Amino acid sequence: MPNLIASRRQISLRVVYAGPGVGGKTTNLRQIQAQFPEFRMAELATAGERTLGGDFLPVALGAERVDGWELKLSLSSVPGQIQYADSRAAVLKAADVIVFVADSHPLRQQANLYALDDVRALLAAEGRKPGGVPLVFQYNKCDLPDAIPPEELDARLNPGGAPAVAAVALDGVGVFETLAEALDLAVAEARRYLARAMPPRAASA
Ligand SMILES: Nc1nc2c(ncn2[C@@H]2O[C@H](COP(=O)(O)OP(=O)(O)O)[C@@H](O)[C@H]2O)c(=O)[nH]1
Ligand SMILES: [Mg+2]
Structure with a gap:
């Protein structure tokens, strides 16, 4: 649920990057952070390239106004490991928008499906309809020589036709x-x- 600070006319939303481990969630957030040097990114409990606790990057988009409200987004990623299921659930539960980063590597196709099922199951357990949380797909690692084409990933993962972007x-x-x-x-x-x-308010107020 968005967070309002009415006195400052600020509204904050959480955008959560989900998807299979090593699909590129942290890489996305690092690229974004590089363009917003004024915002600090927390990579929580990172061991090697595994993000154990998830990443967190708050960005204020002062120019982007919603009917005169300043929009803030907090970008975060979910931790992938099984033993972090609780914190994954907590992060997803709070999501206003989900970016699903899928891996184009042919050997990661089962992992994409598991991760997507996991997202849907967690949202359902929270009583949120799968269609109730807006979703964006990213088909990452298109540069791999044996990458599954984005159209094929779209047909497999995104029958509902949510917005989708091919990425490196x-x-x-x-x-x-x-x-x-x-x-x-x-x-x-x-x-x-x-x-x-x-x-x-009523017009007469
Ligand atoms: N070839 C290729 N590798 C990528 C791409 N994006 C990320 N990677 C690599 O995939 C690995 C996992 O990325 P990371 O962002 O840590 O994945 P996360 O577990 O989803 O956070 C790292 O070695 C990245 O450098 C890409 O577009 N192409
Ligand atoms: Mg990561």
């Missing part, structure tokens, strides 16, 4: 396109939320 996150390709799709969904969420939380 390591080179920054597709990272900001993905973020832009997530931002569009976040703006729409923020508008919906504000319309409910702050109904317009």
